[in-house]
Amino acid sequence: MKNLFGAAVAAAALCCASSASAENFTYEITWGDVSMVGGIGPDGTWGRGGAVEGTYVTTLADGSTVNGNVRCVGMDQPPSAGVFAVTLACDAVRDGATDATAIAYGCNYLGEPGPDTALGCVGGIRSQTGTVGAVRTGSVTMHWHGPDAASGTGQWY
Numbered sequence: 001m002k003n004l005f006g007a008a009v010a011a012a013a014l015c016c017a018s019s020a021s022a023e024n025f026t027y028e029i030t031w032g033d034v035s036m037v038g039g040i041g042p043d044g045t046w047g048r049g050g051a052v053e054g055t056y057v058t059t060l061a062d063g064s065t066v067n068g069n070v071r072c073v074g075m076d077q078p079p080s081a082g083v084f085a086v087t088l089a090c091d092a093v094r095d096g097a098t099d100a101t102a103i104a105y106g107c108n109y110l111g112e113p114g115p116d117t118a119l120g121c122v123g124g125i126r127s128q129t130g131t132v133g134a135v136r137t138g139s140v141t142m143h144w145h146g147p148d149a150a151s152g153t154g155q156w157y
Helices: 006-014
Strands: 023-031 035-037 049-060 065-076 086-094 101-109 119-128 135-146 149-156
Touching (some): 065 101, 101 135
Antiparallel strands (some): 023 049, 023 149, 065 086, 086 101, 119 135, 135 149
16 A cells, blocks of 8 residues: 555656657656555555655656656545546646646556555646646656656656
């Protein structure tokens, strides 16, 4: 469950490239500790929520990098309640910026569900400069592959 929320967050942070055209990128996230709350159901794992913060490094298609911070909140879903076992909502802010890129992830365990099981995630990203600036949207993937590490890919449209 510890790796549950990191994945989502990572993707969001990656984002902030300055050009308006389509652009591919990859990213690496280093997560802090997940703070868990709640939990119901027979084993206490349904409906658990959590929050996590971390740092990211995004590598753009031209080889340049973007660094920043990401924070996410997420929630386990009851068995058979939907397509995803975990949903995440994240904000990523690149170093030196104030505007956040929003990321929404849907994740599933890559094996038997548990605190040390890797997660595979897909999601969408949205970024806007200021309150009236141009909006960019895109898609992301994320692989939360360790207690404090995730990596992924994305594309701005």
